[in-house]
Amino acid sequence: MAKGFRRLPGFRDFAPEDFAARAHVFEVWRRVSRCYGFAEYDGPPLEPLDLYVEKSGREIVGQLYSFRDKGERDVSLRPEMTPSLARILAERSRSLPKPIRWFSVPQLFRYERQQRGRLREHFQWNVDIVGEEAVAADAEILAVALDGLRELGLTDTDVRARVSDRRLLTALLRALGVGEAQTLDAFTVIDKLEFEDPERSRERLANEVGMSPEGAAELLSLLAGGLGDVSARFPGRADVTEAEARLREYVAMLEAMGLGAYVELDLRIVRGLAYYTGIVFEIFDRRRGLRAICGGGRYDRLFELVGGSPLPAVGFGMGDVVLTELLREHALLPDATRSVDYYVVPVSAEERPRALELAHALRVRGRSVTYSLRQQSVGKQFKMAAAQGARRVIVLGPAELERGMAVLRDMTSGEECDVDLEELVEDDR
């Protein structure tokens, strides 16, 4: 490694091969978004620090890529898109027809120690429906995310969405005697359930949430099963019954869309961010080696918290880093071998003006054309043509030019024929 300038840690260069992968992912994201009727938006990559401090929760605030600018403003590179969305919509949501379907592919920044799949910068596909509280909006959002992955070539054997509902969890906690003040503490324990020893979880539910041993045991057994007998266990609780019905409807909608094989109920999912209020989901690599590819859910309070008028909302974020790694493992990235339609070979300096003329005429018609920038031997020029992945080579020599002709060589078959120069430009296939 030469001295001089080094890339900042956690940031990436995108040489053509890498850029091709990124462009491919972005194209699919945008195409799928539009298929679902979402419109693209963006905001500034730098925002006032306050936008995040007040809302995002301490975990994120500790990772903000923030500093003071020359105008003495405390600013931060955006660590997530949702606050910007809320800020933008706070100003104009009233004049927009509901539901608002917006998506974005912002580059986001977090100042944290980098690791595989976790950098200081990444691109994230954000899709949100704002202004609709019907559960169909929740289903729509997960469907977009799943179709994005499906369009990239991942199947239900590669990835799965684990879905849960904070309202159902809250209702269950109430039914088991956990008060509102302890709800978030309970979520914290639930979030760790699958990584922690059950005995330890029971202790934490007792000590940190104040549940009785029986209550803790019952909660654990409820969460371990599917949706099975949840409402049967609490026949009198309307909140439980209602939340359960909504979750069932949600799953039924995804099944109706043909995405049922991707979806799995798992009440242990609560998501880290504090602002979620309803159905939440995370999409994982089935083989589990990688982290979550995507996470999202309903956040009906956020707009009020940011100072706007209350608006129900549901959305997700999908990062490009882990996703691209996964696609690479599954050989789902297009090969980035560059190629050109034509490589023009002037035999000697005499033919160069005609070569330039021909190249330009073809380029104007949308063909990709290159030629050697120096006059070299024909053999050398053919080497370069091959190296650049030219599909065809056009040889211009004195003998052919005299007749207004050129030699056209197909580089894959090796076949050669004489062609009329004008016809070549007019109707190249």
Place this chain on the structure above:
RNA sequence: GUGGGCGUAGCUCAGGUGGUUAGAGCGCCAGGUUGUGGCCCUGGAGGUCGCGGGUUCAAGUCCCGUCGCUCACCCCA
């Protein structure tokens, strides 16, 4: 933020117990003559061995620090 591992040419890596001008393969560049590529042959460029100290007659090789990468924790995308 805490702990472990690693750091030699653009890439992948060799370089027992410290000893002269640091190597290979791939890639790159130039030739193998004047009108034909992907093979082959020949030659070449490219490294202050991450950086800075220290031990030693002598360090890529040992010690310390630092930076970077990486894994786990934390947390999340």
